[in-house]
Amino acid sequence: MSDSTTTIDDLKRLVGNFVDRRDWHQFHAPKNLAMSMSIEAAELMEHFQWISARQSRQVGDDPRRLETIGDELADVLCYALAMTNELGLDLSTAIHRKMAKNEQKYPVEEYRGRYGPQDKGERGPRNREK
Amino acid sequence: MSDSTTTIDDLKRLVGNFVDRRDWHQFHAPKNLAMSMSIEAAELMEHFQWISARQSRQVGDDPRRLETIGDELADVLCYALAMTNELGLDLSTAIHRKMAKNEQKYPVEEYRGRYGPQDKGERGPRNREK
Amino acid sequence: MSDSTTTIDDLKRLVGNFVDRRDWHQFHAPKNLAMSMSIEAAELMEHFQWISARQSRQVGDDPRRLETIGDELADVLCYALAMTNELGLDLSTAIHRKMAKNEQKYPVEEYRGRYGPQDKGERGPRNREK
Amino acid sequence: MSDSTTTIDDLKRLVGNFVDRRDWHQFHAPKNLAMSMSIEAAELMEHFQWISARQSRQVGDDPRRLETIGDELADVLCYALAMTNELGLDLSTAIHRKMAKNEQKYPVEEYRGRYGPQDKGERGPRNREK
Numbered sequence: 001m002s003d004s005t006t007t008i009d010d011l012k013r014l015v016g017n018f019v020d021r022r023d024w025h026q027f028h029a030p031k032n033l034a035m036s037m038s039i040e041a042a043e044l045m046e047h048f049q050w051i052s053a054r055q056s057r058q059v060g061d062d063p064r065r066l067e068t069i070g071d072e073l074a075d076v077l078c079y080a081l082a083m084t085n086e087l088g089l090d091l092s093t094a095i096h097r098k099m100a101k102n103e104q105k106y107p108v109e110e111y112r113g114r115y116g117p118q119d120k121g122e123r124g125p126r127n128r129e130k
Numbered sequence: 131m132s133d134s135t136t137t138i139d140d141l142k143r144l145v146g147n148f149v150d151r152r153d154w155h156q157f158h159a160p161k162n163l164a165m166s167m168s169i170e171a172a173e174l175m176e177h178f179q180w181i182s183a184r185q186s187r188q189v190g191d192d193p194r195r196l197e198t199i200g201d202e203l204a205d206v207l208c209y210a211l212a213m214t215n216e217l218g219l220d221l222s223t224a225i226h227r228k229m230a231k232n233e234q235k236y237p238v239e240e241y242r243g244r245y246g247p248q249d250k251g252e253r254g255p256r257n258r259e260k
Numbered sequence: 261m262s263d264s265t266t267t268i269d270d271l272k273r274l275v276g277n278f279v280d281r282r283d284w285h286q287f288h289a290p291k292n293l294a295m296s297m298s299i300e301a302a303e304l305m306e307h308f309q310w311i312s313a314r315q316s317r318q319v320g321d322d323p324r325r326l327e328t329i330g331d332e333l334a335d336v337l338c339y340a341l342a343m344t345n346e347l348g349l350d351l352s353t354a355i356h357r358k359m360a361k362n363e364q365k366y367p368v369e370e371y372r373g374r375y376g377p378q379d380k381g382e383r384g385p386r387n388r389e390k
Numbered sequence: 391m392s393d394s395t396t397t398i399d400d401l402k403r404l405v406g407n408f409v410d411r412r413d414w415h416q417f418h419a420p421k422n423l424a425m426s427m428s429i430e431a432a433e434l435m436e437h438f439q440w441i442s443a444r445q446s447r448q449v450g451d452d453p454r455r456l457e458t459i460g461d462e463l464a465d466v467l468c469y470a471l472a473m474t475n476e477l478g479l480d481l482s483t484a485i486h487r488k489m490a491k492n493e494q495k496y497p498v499e500e501y502r503g504r505y506g507p508q509d510k511g512e513r514g515p516r517n518r519e520k
Contacts, residue, residue, distance in 0.1 A: 001222055001223060001226055002220055002222055002223060003137065003138035003139045003142060003214075003220050003221055003222050003223075004137060004138075004139045005137060006137060006138050006222035007133065007134060007135060007136060007137055007138075008133035008134075008136050008137075008138070008141075009133045009134045010222075011138075011222065011225055012133060014225070014226070014229055015229070018229060018232065018233070021238050021242075022236065022238055022241050022242050022243070023242050023243045024241075024243075024245065026243070027245045027310045029183035029184065029186050029187050030178060030186040030187060030189060030199075031178035031181065031182070031183045031186035032183055032186075032309060032310055034171070034174045034175045034177070034178050034186075035175060035305050035308070035309055035425060036309060037171045037174065037206060038168065038171040038172060038174075038175055038302055038305065038428055038432075039302045039303075039305055039306055039309060041164070041167045041168040041171045041206070041302075042168060042298055042299045042301075042302030042303070042428075043299075043302070044164045044167065044168075045164045045165060045168055045295050045298065045299055046299055047164070048160060048161035048164050048165075048295070049292060049295055049296060049299065049505075050287045050292055050505040050506070050509070051161065052161070052442065052443055053159035053161045053162055053442055053443070054159065056159050056160040056161035056162075056164075057159050057160060057216070059160060059217070060216075060217040060218060060219075066217065066219065067224075067227075069160075069217070069219075070219050070221075070223075070224030070227070070228075071224065071227070071228050071231070073210055073213065073214070073219065073221065073224055074221075074224045074225045074227070074228035074229075075228060076167060076171070076206065076210060077207075077210060077221065077225055078225065078228065078229065078232075080203055080206060080207060083203065084133075084203070086187070086190075087189065087190040087196065087199070088190060089190075089196065089199075089200050089203065090132055090133050091133055091200075091203065091204075091207065092131055092132055092133050092136035092140075092141065093131065093132065093133075093200075094197075094200030094201065094203055094204045095141055095144070095204045095207055095208065096131055096144070097197075097200070097201070097204070098200075098201050098204035098205060098208065099144055099145070099148060099204075099208065101201070102148065102208075103148070106152065108151050108152055111152050111154075112151075112152050112153050113152070113153045113154075113156070115154065115157045115439075115440040116440070119440070157440045162439060162440055165295060165435050165438070165439055166439060168298055168302075168432055168435065169432045169433075169435055169436055169439065171432075172298075172428055172429045172431075172432030172433070173429075173432070175425050175428065175429055176429055178425070179375075179422060179425055179426060179429065180375040180376070180379070180417045180422055182312065182313055183312055183313070245309075245310040246310070249310070261482055261483060261486055262480055262482055262483060263397065263398035263399045263402060263474075263480050263481055263482050263483075264397060264398075264399045265397060266397060266398055266482035267393065267394060267395060267396060267397055267398075268393035268394075268396050268397075268398070268401075269393045269394045270482075271398075271482065271485055272393060274485070274486070274489055275489070278489060278492065278493070281498050281502075282496065282498055282501050282502050282503070283502050283503045284501075284503075284505065286503070287505045289443035289444065289446045289447050290438060290446040290447060290449060290459075291438035291441065291442070291443045291446035292443055292446075294431070294434045294435045294437070294438050294446075295435060297431045297434065297466060298428065298431040298432060298434075298435055301424070301427045301428040301431045301466070302428060304424045304427065304428075305424045305425060305427075305428055307424070308420060308421035308424050311421065312421070313419035313421045313422055314419065316419050316420040316421035316422075316424075317419050317420060317476070319420060319477070320476075320477040320478060320479075326477065326479065327484075327487075329420075329477070329479075330479050330481075330483075330484030330487070330488075331484065331487070331488050331491070333470055333473065333474070333479065333481065333484055334481075334484045334485045334487070334488035334489075335488060336427060336431070336466065336470060337467075337470060337481065337485055338485060338488065338489065338492075340463055340466060340467060343463065344393075344463070346447070346450075347449065347450040347456065347459070348450060349450075349456065349459075349460050349463065350392055350393050351393055351460075351463065351464075351467065352391055352392055352393050352396035352400075352401065353391060353392065353393075353460075354457075354460030354461065354463055354464045355401055355404070355464045355467055355468060356391055356404070357457075357460070357461070357464070358460075358461050358464035358465060358468065359404055359405070359408060359464075359468065361461070362408065362468075363408070366412065368411050368412055371412050371414075372411075372412050372413050373412070373413045373414075373416070375414065375417045
């Protein structure tokens, strides 16, 4: 059970069985699942609410904190997997397709070191990350 | 390339290469990635903003709409995968661990057909989903 | 102390004093306040996560539930007011300006009974709200 | 029309008239309004997605950017006001009540310069804001 061997279908089945056994499909309308993904994404954000971006990079140093963050990420993912189950979506296909669109939208030559059109690249080493 | 054969690592590498080539790790502080997951989760919710839960189940009937929803799901997932790359998190492990906690928190006997403690089960067939 | 007599400035002062006394301006960067508004908006959504839109209209019938929802709304508003304090924004001006833009964007003749361009109005009395 | 003279009721009426004229109460179930507040709060967050907390304090220097941020704040507020209209909530009362709870929860002596229990105050002048 690790990312090198676990397929998306393995995880879809894990979530699907959990939902089936509790007769929860009745609650899993895509509208509710989308709300749920947002609710859990906000719980993840709470861990970073008042600290800086730089400080947020250090959360991986504390095993307990990292586990809690893993829990919150898992919550978002489980609802996403539940939605793919309800809608019959192949998630890998959707991700590959979207990344292909991103390749077009953010050509490397233009966007190397720039996060978007509004990023004029006025960033020196001292200001790079705050 | 489908959910039955794609591993989490396959997708982590896809996202990781995209980020590497654009020198975007500097922007990928976990704080910013958590914000990004929320931003994308909200874009997904827009598709269901004014329609009912019942109507939301029908979005799978329209291939173009389903593709757009797949795009939004992909956006959330890509940022989640980017966060696991930044933090060195094994996502499958986190998901299995969280689902094990959910098994404890929501025993089937108590929660079959009920979404939570506040759900008294006062739901007849006519009111089941609106 | 009621909506008929309370001005926006009254509420901005209430929040501002609270933040001043705790020396919390250091945490109130607009980025953090925007995250906080999202975090609190998600807590508000939790109250409606698994119930239908129709059922959500009944939350006003239960005084304790209504008070909790009022608390969550207050949380979002307090962070919004804190942001206007940090940025020196006149909120009434911003709201009037945005509503004027909305008047242009959603002319009554076109949008009466329709929530957006994608709403073809295929809604009969039975389907009106679910 | 400014924050010193505008009451909450003035703004509730502004939003209420807009909704009435378009016959939009049918869409304004609290569940949908809560989703809408989250959707707009996420649009506000986009303005701060890749910049630091420190950089986010400078958005007030650019009048066009400040106006755009004012628009996004207004969107969140308008949906909040719509919700108070649907539920018959007095927002000032809710805000005063929640701030009174916050006074109890965050006594000045304990929380001066600290954002929460997990904040050990290990912050020197150089690290204060990043």
